[in-house]
Amino acid sequence: MTTDQGSRDRTGSDETFLEVQRSPEFQALRKALRGFVFPMTAAFFLWYLLYVVLSAYARDFMDVKVFGNINVALIFGLLQFVTTFLIAWWYSRFAGKTLDPQGEALKARVENGGPR
Amino acid sequence: MNSRTLTITLFLLFVIATLAITVWASRQTRSAADFYAGGRKFSAFQNGMAIGGDYMSAASFLGIAGIIALNGYDGFLYSIGFLVAWLVALLLVAELLRNAGRYTMADVLAFRMRQVPVRTAAAVSTVTVSIFYLLAQMVGAGALVALLLGIKPGATFLGMDADTAKVVTIIMIGALMITYVVVGGMKGTTYVQIVKAFMLMVGAAIMTILVFAAFHFNLSELLGDAATKSGKGEAFLNPGSVYGKEVAGNALQTFYNKMDLISLGIALVLGTAGLPHILIRFYTVPTAKTARKSVLWAIGIIGSFYLMTLALGFGAAALVGGAAIRAQNPGGNTAAPQLAQALGDRFFGGEFGGTAFLAVIAAVAFATILAVVAGLTLASSSSLAHDFYANVVKKGQATERQEVVVARISALVIGAISIVLGILAKDLNVAFLVALAFAVAASGNLPAILYSLFWKRFTTRGATWAIYGGLGTAVVLVFFSPVVSGTATAIFKLPHDWAWFPLSNPGIISIPAGFFFGWLGTMLSRDKADEAKYAEMEVRALTGAGAH
Numbered sequence: 001m002t003t004d005q006g007s008r009d010r011t012g013s014d015e016t017f018l019e020v021q022r023s024p025e026f027q028a029l030r031k032a033l034r035g036f037v038f039p040m041t042a043a044f045f046l047w048y049l050l051y052v053v054l055s056a057y058a059r060d061f062m063d064v065k066v067f068g069n070i071n072v073a074l075i076f077g078l079l080q081f082v083t084t085f086l087i088a089w090w091y092s093r094f095a096g097k098t099l100d101p102q103g104e105a106l107k108a109r110v111e112n113g114g115p116r
Numbered sequence: 117m118n119s120r121t122l123t124i125t126l127f128l129l130f131v132i133a134t135l136a137i138t139v140w141a142s143r144q145t146r147s148a149a150d151f152y153a154g155g156r157k158f159s160a161f162q163n164g165m166a167i168g169g170d171y172m173s174a175a176s177f178l179g180i181a182g183i184i185a186l187n188g189y190d191g192f193l194y195s196i197g198f199l200v201a202w203l204v205a206l207l208l209v210a211e212l213l214r215n216a217g218r219y220t221m222a223d224v225l226a227f228r229m230r231q232v233p234v235r236t237a238a239a240v241s242t243v244t245v246s247i248f249y250l251l252a253q254m255v256g257a258g259a260l261v262a263l264l265l266g267i268k269p270g271a272t273f274l275g276m277d278a279d280t281a282k283v284v285t286i287i288m289i290g291a292l293m294i295t296y297v298v299v300g301g302m303k304g305t306t307y308v309q310i311v312k313a314f315m316l317m318v319g320a321a322i323m324t325i326l327v328f329a330a331f332h333f334n335l336s337e338l339l340g341d342a343a344t345k346s347g348k349g350e351a352f353l354n355p356g357s358v359y360g361k362e363v364a365g366n367a368l369q370t371f372y373n374k375m376d377l378i379s380l381g382i383a384l385v386l387g388t389a390g391l392p393h394i395l396i397r398f399y400t401v402p403t404a405k406t407a408r409k410s411v412l413w414a415i416g417i418i419g420s421f422y423l424m425t426l427a428l429g430f431g432a433a434a435l436v437g438g439a440a441i442r443a444q445n446p447g448g449n450t451a452a453p454q455l456a457q458a459l460g461d462r463f464f465g466g467e468f469g470g471t472a473f474l475a476v477i478a479a480v481a482f483a484t485i486l487a488v489v490a491g492l493t494l495a496s497s498s499s500l501a502h503d504f505y506a507n508v509v510k511k512g513q514a515t516e517r518q519e520v521v522v523a524r525i526s527a528l529v530i531g532a533i534s535i536v537l538g539i540l541a542k543d544l545n546v547a548f549l550v551a552l553a554f555a556v557a558a559s560g561n562l563p564a565i566l567y568s569l570f571w572k573r574f575t576t577r578g579a580t581w582a583i584y585g586g587l588g589t590a591v592v593l594v595f596f597s598p599v600v601s602g603t604a605t606a607i608f609k610l611p612h613d614w615a616w617f618p619l620s621n622p623g624i625i626s627i628p629a630g631f632f633f634g635w636l637g638t639m640l641s642r643d644k645a646d647e648a649k650y651a652e653m654e655v656r657a658l659t660g661a662g663a664h
């Protein structure tokens with residue numbers, strides 16, 4: 001076997017891919033994916049950045065003790081763990097329910113030679 | 117049996133077991149897909165563990181515990197950044213990369229571009245990032261051995277002084293990792309990661325439980341005790357003792373310090389999805405869906421581990437004490453094993469218990485380092501063979517056999533280079549080096565990856581400018597930063613001073629620079645983006661059609 005350039009084998013012709021890409025079903029899939037991951041990325045990134053910026057500039061607030069020796073900084077840090085776990089779980093549920101069925105239908109279509 | 121003998125025995129057991137796995141894996145490694153991607157047969161859980169094994173490096177186990185033990189709360193920033201970073205990989209990169217690529221990061225970058233320039237750039241970037249990261253691991257191994265073998269400056273072990281023993285350790289670790297990669301390929305390396313991740317999780321969990329047992333399972337009591345013993349009081353539990361320090365009467369330096377903290381935070385969170393040795397793990401599973409599930413496992417495993425770093429760090433501060441840790445290693449890299457000794461003393465019966473538990477945890481730490489260096493070496497040698505040799509030198513005309521031979525030779529060369537660099541850099545700080553690797557990865561690789569996957573107009577020139585621009589900015593800024601020269605703790609200590617860039621971490625400048633150069637290169641391209649190829653990549657990435 002020779003190494004194919006760019007790791008492509010011919011699963012479909014250029015026309016097939018262009019047609020599938022323009023199909024309403026594919027557009028819907030792309031919209032669903034981007035509609036979830038872009039806002040979610042912005043959200044967790046800003047939430048994380050808020051934590052970092054507060055650590056730099058809002059020391060008085062971060063140093064406040066909530067109970068015992070547990071202060072706001074520690075709780076804020078632990079909340080980052082909680083949100084990370086939650087977003088991961090949320091995304092996997094969304095992907096399993098919404099993205100996977102749409103993707104699989106389109107995949108079958110590409111591998112059978114494009115929309116008919 | 118003393119601690120030294122026990123450590124060596126346990127570590128040798130780990131080495132023998134993993135070498136056996138490697139030899140077994142080598143018998144099943146025939147095709148290029150076997151060597152690069154472990155045959156793509158791993159399950160989500162296996163790959164999740166292996167991702168954890170690749171990711172939880174010496175910096176995570178030794179470095180973070182050490183920073184928390186010596187400086188308190190600030191070390192926790194690393195744990196948080198390293199974990200949150202996985203959301204970038206999960207949401208934006210893992211599945212699309214799995215579907216569109218095959219063996220290396222460059223498969224995706226070069227998909228719709230001219231192969232030669234983009235793959236060359238990707239190979240340069242992969243090797244640069246991996247060597248930064250490798251250095252950190254080698255240095256960690258050197259620092260560890262002095263503690264484990266009980267060598268202090270002036271003392272000897274088997275006739276070797278501390279420096280000679282460090283050099284010998286670095287050479288041995290290097291030789292072992294070369295063996296894993298050359299013989300076992302991705303399959304062997306993946307099993308080594310899984311075994312290591314299991315050992316590390318169990319070791320850290322036992323230590324965490326014992327730390328909490330020592331403080332009546334009361335986190336507040338642990339924190340209070342750590343703060344008292346640290347001599348810094350409450351400040352120990354608050355942000356600001358190392359990062360973003362406020363310098364009285366010097367507003368400019370205070371501003372630089374705060375920017376440095378933000379820069380570090382950004383580099384940590386954006387670096388993961390640009391680390392080549394992490395990205396190629398997504399190819400070891402059969403489908404994008406499995407890749408997603410493996411990232412979920414990884415987030416669970418890595419998240420639990422980073423939560424435990426709190427117990428390890430504050431536990432070491434409370435039970436070992438900053439002075440004892442500093443005396444052994446000024447950077448704090450030996451806090452976790454020293455904590456193991458203290459816990460063993462306390463819970464497993466006196467001196468022998470301490471010795472034994474230290475030996476176990478030390479063996480775990482060695483395994484940690486060994487596994488990570490193997491993963492890094494594999495990533496770089498894959499890129500050299502698949503991107504540079506097969507697609508640049510041979511223009512895609514290499515046979516699969518030739519590629520694998522070149523990959524094995526590359527592993528040997530990279531291993532040898534990192535041994536030499538590791539020896540030269542043996543006195544540097546571990547966590548700092550890894551943070552730099554993250555900054556370099558986030559600047560050189562992430563912009564190009566995201567543009568490739570999501571921006572239709574992105575061109576060949578955009579891709580090469582993004583990689584060289586981001587990578588170059590990051591490396592140049594590091595070179596002119598206070599970590600390389602101009603301070604008492606720099607690589608080139610005073611009076612050497614050519615530092616004009618005020619921050620230790622370049623991320624806040626170099627990551628936007630990577631994105632900017634990618635955009636600029638695209639705008640200044642003479643040729644337009646190939647629409648048909650973008651259609652093919654997008655359809656394949658989103659649907660998994662024709663995935664390898």
